[in-house]
Amino acid sequence: MSARNQIVHHVFFWLKNPLSVDDAAQLIDGLKTLKAIPQIKNLLIGTPASTMKRDVVDNSFQVSELMYFDDVEDQDIYQTHPVHVAFVEKYGHLWNKVVVYDMIANEPEE
Amino acid sequence: MSARNQIVHHVFFWLKNPLSVDDAAQLIDGLKTLKAIPQIKNLLIGTPASTMKRDVVDNSFQVSELMYFDDVEDQDIYQTHPVHVAFVEKYGHLWNKVVVYDMIANEPEE
Numbered sequence A, B: 001m002s003a004r005n006q007i008v009h010h011v012f013f014w015l016k017n018p019l020s021v022d023d024a025a026q027l028i029d030g031l032k033t034l035k036a037i038p039q040i041k042n043l044l045i046g047t048p049a050s051t052m053k054r055d056v057v058d059n060s061f062q063v064s065e066l067m068y069f070d071d072v073e074d075q076d077i078y079q080t081h082p083v084h085v086a087f088v089e090k091y092g093h094l095w096n097k098v099v100v101y102d103m104i105a106n107e108p109e110e
Helices: A021-036 A072-080 A082-094 B021-036 B072-079 B082-094
Strands: A007-015 A042-048 A063-069 A095-107 B007-015 B042-048 B063-069 B095-107
Touching: A007 A021, A007 A072, A021 A042, A021 A063, A021 A082, A021 B095, A063 A072, A063 B095, A072 A082, A082 A095, A095 B021, A095 B063, B007 B021, B007 B072, B021 B042, B021 B063, B021 B082, B063 B072, B082 B095
Parallel strands: none
Antiparallel strands: A007 A063, A007 A095, A042 A063, A042 B095, A095 B042, B007 B063, B007 B095, B042 B063
């Protein structure tokens, strides 16, 4: 993984109930269902790290997912994959804001 | 890599001259110098991917770096590492906005 030209898809979730440990756990359980989607080459699920507080660091989200795809086409397939659609339908009530960043890796060279 | 409890450090840069291919290339060259920092376990450098445009996707940045650390302490060491400080001094004039997300990976289990 992490080859040149891989697509890195990083999603940040802000919960409707940001202090609810149960809601965060539910969302994390939902994100685990995405593992069934074959286009996802690597899936990490996490929460804000306790790194040093700095003005540039946005630690206001509650849950985050990071996944890798071989190419843009696989990411587009993922968006409409039934498992992903079911995830959004079942867990979408938990969040009120989502921000997505899609990066194509120019480095490392391989 | 991508073990449970790893720290994912994802940084997005908005250039002062967002249309300057030269400035983006310079910044990417600068980011490559960070490879000399031993605490960085994996370094990806990239640009916005040409995934589908959606309201939730922020593709307004020009350059992005994604790196992994074994723990929060390593990330804190990185912040003040001379190679990182030199990078900010030499290339900091290129950007006018930086957003950083630090995630601790709760998944995958290993």
